[in-house]
Amino acid sequence: MSASDGVAARAVDVWKKYGSGDAAVTALAGVSVDLEKSRFTAIMGPSGSGKSTLMHCLAGLDDVTGGEVWIGDTKVTGLKDRGLTELRRDKVGFIFQQFNLLPTLTAEENITLPLSIGGKKVDRAWFDVVVDTVGLRDRLTHRPTQLSGGQQQRVACARALVSRPDVVFADEPTGNLDSQSGAEVLGFLQRSAREFGQTIVMVTHDPNAASYADRVIFLKDGQIVRELLSPSAEEVLETMKHLDDVAVPHV
Amino acid sequence: MFKATIKSLLSRKLRLVLSALAVVLGVMFVSGSFVLTDTLQRSFTDLFSSAYANVDVSVAPKAEKGKEPVPLTPQTIADVKSVPGVASAVGDVQGSARPIGKNGKVMTTSGAPRIGFNWTGTGQEKIRDGKAPQAEGEVAVGAFLASTGQFKVGDEISLLTLEPKKTFKISGVFEYAGGRDSLGGELSVAFTEPVAQQLLLGGKDKFSGVTVTAAQGTSDDALRDAVAAKMGSGYDVKTGAVLAKEQADQINEGLKFFNYVLLGFAGIALFVGIFIILNTFSIIVAQRTRELALLRSMGASRGQVIGSVVLEALVIGLIASIVGLGAGIGVGALLANIFSTVGGGNLHLAGIGVPMSAIISSFAVGMIVTVIAAVLPALRASRIAPVAAMREAATPDRPLTKITIFGAVVVALGGTGLGFGFNNGSLPLIFGGILVAFVGVALLTPLLSKPMVSLIGRLLSWSMPGLLGRRNSARNPRRTAITAAALMVGISLITGVSVVLTSATKSIEKLAAGQIQTDLIISGEGQMEGMPATFKRDVLTKVEQTDGVGSAFGWASDGVLQGEDQMFAIAPTSVPAMKQMLGLKPKFGDIAPLKDNQIAMPEDLASEKGLSVGSTLTLQLAKAEPQTFTVGFIWAKTQVLQGALVLPESAGKGFRSDQIGQAFVQTKPGASAVDVQKRIEPLFADNPEITVQDRSAFVKQTTSQFDTVLLMIQILLALAILIAVLGVINTLALSVIERTRELGLLRAIGMRRSQVMRMITVESVVISVFGAVLGLAVGVALGLATVQALKDQGISEIGFPWVTMVQYLVVAAFVGVIAAILPAIRAARLNVLDAIAYE
Structure with a gap:
């Protein structure tokens, strides 16, 4: 099986268990999902629902206990470290909640880091577009310590986009930001999906953040339980409140 | 607080091992040198008491300062014999006799004498094969000489004495009590008495001493008094026991020098060790900022924080002392064995002993050095404000102004000490000045490290991993500086010595080329026995x-x-x-x-x-x-x-x-x-000891001893460099732990393991080369100062050992690569997810 056209990343019956025997914890219990290209997808769920694990598995940061993960035409499951490293370098972009930048590098060097690691040339035109979109033109020579939290996260966004990856994974990207900076970052992610056709997958527990997404997937106890398309923040909040009512098959 | 300290110590075993290793090596040298000298001293004491076992009392011409003793006459022996209580009085003839080996070269020992004597039949030598020398052309040789020179009874042997080469027939091979081949690796030959007198003392009826045995019922002391009373003041009359002790003391005096040299290198090793421990504790304190602040906010006093860091140092010092003492005993035993077989040739070892001085000095040195190194970090730890527990752990760059001014003052102090030392020829002032100067330069290095590191790093940072490595090494100037300074010490000492020796060689060459209007030089090789041939x-x-x-x-x-x-x-x-x-x-x-x-x-x-x-x-x-x-x-x-x-x-x-x-x-x-x-x-x-050389060969021979000196110093200082390498490993390992999350991020966005390793290696090489450059600069300065001071002693030219200096630089780069291996593997193996989540 391969990911068909229009799908940037795909999970097929993915299981993830930690530990063994009585102490075994099932984090993912047979998750299957297609993440369409050029879409901004949010993964939501309460703590312990498995949303971060799902993202880690999709991004090749963690291996799966069962099932398959694909990114584009590449089967992630079964890749060795070298293959995974190249996958992350060439096909995936990351935005983390905190500690996103290298303190020894300038903003510009941080943005182009994935390209320089891979020994690739920077597409200056695209770089300019990305930098102008995140509004960092006058901050390029600054070190991370000289930037505010919101600016740092925008540098991280620019870095994730500059190599035109198949998918950008964002793990609680606004978790450490004030609402104003958070809104800027989310707005930028939304625009990159809409204007540049960038596929974005974001894990969040903030209904407001999820409302920027085109599609919201709800996880509970390691399974996908609901899905909303272009919801408002209120709809997301409402759904979250009633997740407990959803019957989950016992695993 | 005590429990918390021990727990924190145990949770970081690697750190414990690495910082303790530097102390272990230093302590090992200290205890090793004590064990070695103690063992050798007792062995020599044994050696001489068996050498004088057959002597109750000995009579020798009184030794006057600056005067050659006048040989004894047959009359003296007769006089001694007439003293009541004397059982026998035998005249001894002794002198230098150098055998020529079967390859035509003069046989050498490494320290033990080459002696000839008259065969009296009453000494402790016993014929093993053949018979005693009876005719003028006959000699008996010691079993050790026979075995090393592959001589057997009936062979011919040529000997150099006061007279040129003379050839004898070997009539017998003798051994010592207990079947020993030699007492202590000496090459000995026995002649008939008239021959011995002619060849060893240069005339008939001459004796070097009289060996007296006591009659039954007469004690050695009583006999000595009686003989002394009879002979008067012109003679030295001593009991065999006293003579044995005097000889052993004389050798042991020489061994003391050996001991000082070893202790000197132990001192250098520990000095370098202090840098490393200081660095380790500084990094640990920085990493534990939040933990310590939490303790402070819960009511721990400053004293308790200092106490906890010093306690950690004490525990490390204690463990390192124990391990170092054990290793030192091993090294001492090993060196004693090498000395007895290779060095001293066949010295019978009296069993390895561990003197109290070794134990006391090991613990004192190990623990004091560790605690001294921990004092500064402990004070810094005590200044952590309780509020730091709430803040993001961040170590702000402190300004370098104070430390730089302080460093300049200390360098000036050290330089002054050095200057005074050279003027007065006072060794303690010279060494003290050098050590203080090192500390001063180390204090200046943080300031130097920024421009220097970026300069050195530029050569290596053609790729992103290289650039990151270079930036990382410039990240914490103090840490990089201290790590590099540890390497500087060893390299600058070697460089300094090289500069002095190169200058000396150049001076001698110039002298030979310009002033000496001679085409051939005839000279004798120096002998162990004191006089050149x-x-x-x-x-x-x-x-x-x-x-x-x-x-x-x-x-x-x-x-x-x-x-x-x-x-x-x-x-x-x-x-x-x-x-x-x-x-x-x-x-x-x-x-x-x-x-x-x-x-x-x-x-x-x-x-x-x-x-x-x-x-x-x-x-x-x-x-x-x-x-x-x-x-x-x-x-x-x-x-x-x-x-x-x-x-x-x-x-x-x-x-x-x-x-x-x-x-x-x-x-x-x-x-x-x-x-x-x-x-x-x-x-x-x-006369195979005499060589005829042209001028350039003579110069080469004269300067070749410098190469030996340099090699020995290089071997000993290699220890200081080895400890410095441990320091580089330690710093890198701690940095890797500190930057776990950064490494995780780099791996997450696609950095390959090999690239991570290259990044760490570049950092390591930059630090090492920085240390080497510092060392070369300081070494050249030290060397020039010494050359300047020795101007009156004949070093008129200044020479730089360029090739050697470049070699040190290459070695330093190589050392950097080696030091990076373990930390790099550790960094590359980090689990990406864990690393990102690392707190």
Whole structure:
């Protein structure tokens, strides 16, 4: 099986268990999902629902206990470290909640880091577009310590986009930001999906953040339980409140 | 608080091991040197008590300072024999006898004497094979000489004594009590008495001493008193036990020097160790900022925080001392064994001993050094504000102004100490000055590290991992600086020594090329027995008559005493020839042949002694009564014959040997030096200790000893560098832990494991090369200072060991690569997810 056209990343019956025997914890219990290209997808769920694990598995940061993960035409499951490293370098972009930048590098060097690691040339035109979109033109020579939290996260966004990856994974990207900076970052992610056709997958527990997404997937106890398309923040909040009512098959 | 400290210590075992290792190595050297010297001392004491086992009382001519003892006569022996209580009194003849091996070369030992004696049959030597020497042409040889030279009974053996080569037939091989081949690796030959007297003491009826045994019922002490009373004040009468102790003490005095050298290197090792421990604790305190602040916010006092860091240091110091002591005992035993088999040749070891001094010094040194190194970090830890627990852990860059000013002051202090040390010739001041200067330079390094590291790093940062590595090494100037400073110490000491030796070599070469107008130099190799080899005066005459020789002169040399001052004196065969060939220029008076009561000297010696032409001084020669001389002329200071007194040829008879020790030959114009050398060499066929060399070979031989010195210092200082490498590993390992999340991020966005490793390696190489560059700079400065101070001692030229210096730089880069291996593997193996989540 391969990911068909229009799908940037795909999970097929993915299981993830930690530990063994009585102490075994099932984090993912047979998750299957297609993440369409050029879409901004949010993964939501309460703590312990498995949303971060799902993202880690999709991004090749963690291996799966069962099932398959694909990114584009590449089967992630079964890749060795070298293959995974190249996958992350060439096909995936990351935005983390905190500690996103290298303190020894300038903003510009941080943005182009994935390209320089891979020994690739920077597409200056695209770089300019990305930098102008995140509004960092006058901050390029600054070190991370000289930037505010919101600016740092925008540098991280620019870095994730500059190599035109198949998918950008964002793990609680606004978790450490004030609402104003958070809104800027989310707005930028939304625009990159809409204007540049960038596929974005974001894990969040903030209904407001999820409302920027085109599609919201709800996880509970390691399974996908609901899905909303272009919801408002209120709809997301409402759904979250009633997740407990959803019957989950016992695993 | 105690429990918290121990827990935190145990949770970081790697850190414990690495920082303790530096102390372990230092302590190992300390205890090792004590164990080694103790073992050797007891072995030598054993050796001499068995050497004098057969001697109850010994009578020898009284040794007077600066005078050669007068040999005893048969009458003396008869006198001793007549003392009541004497069972036997046997005359001993002893002197230097160097056997020539089957390869035609003079056999050597590494320290033990090469001796000849008269076979009396009453000593402790027992014939193992064959029989005792009975005829003039017969000798018996010691079993050790027989086995190392592969001689057996019936073989011929050639010997060098006071006379040139003489060949004997081996009548027997003897051994010592207990079947031992030798007492301590000496090469010994027994002659018949008349032969021994002629060859070893230079005349008939001469004895070097009398061995006396006591009759039944007479104690050694009583016998000694009785003999001493009879013989009067002209003789040294001692019991065998006292003699054994005196000889052992004399050797042990020499071993002390050995001990000092080893302890000196232990000191350097520990000094470097302090840098590393200081660095380790600083990093640990920085990493534990939040933990310590939490303790503070819960009510721990500053004292308790200091206490917790110092306690951690004490525990590390204690463990390191125990391990270091154990390792030191092993090293001491190993070195003692090497010494007994290779070095001293067959010394019978008296069992490895661990003296109390080794144990006490190990614990004292190990724990004190560790605690000293931990004091600064502990004080810093105590200044952590409780509120830091709430903040993001961040170590702000503190300004370097204070530390830089302080460093400059300390460097100036060290330099001043060094200057005074050189002026007064005071070793403690010199070494103290060097150590203080090192500390000062180390304090200055953080300031230097920024520009230097970026300069060095530029060479390596052509790729992103390289750039990151370079930026990382510039990240914490203090940490990089201290790590590099540890490496600096070893490299600068080696470089300093190299600069001095290169300058000395260059000076000697220049001297030989310019001043010495001589084509061939005839000289004897120095002997273990104290005097260089010499040759007879009539051989020099034959050299002068050799076809192609223009002129030749030589001299006999010896130490002479003026009051308490020991001076070096020569008695040349021709003053005009010496003036011409060595380029002497008159300062006061004319350089003319000396009358029998005249002497000459260089101007600096004359001014030091307050002498001018016409002054008199009284000298004690070894074989003459004190004699008063008048200064005949004083020559202008040159690099040759420094501090030498020139005596008239006739005074040479008062030397221990008035044979020629060194001679210089000038060839006739047009004659080839090589041809003349070939014609002269056969004259010394019977004297393989004498070599005829052209000027350049002579220079090479003179300077070749420097290479040996340098090699030894390099080997010993390699330890300091090894410890510095541990420091680099330690710093990198701690940095890797500190940057776990960064590494996780890099891996997450696609950095390959090999790239991570390259990043760490570049950081390591940058630090190491920085340390080497510092070391080379400081070493050159130290070397130049020493050369400057030794200007009056004949080092007139300045030379830099460029090749060696480049080698050190390459070695440093290589060391950087090696040091990076483990931390790099550790960094590359990090689990990406765990690393990102790392707190």
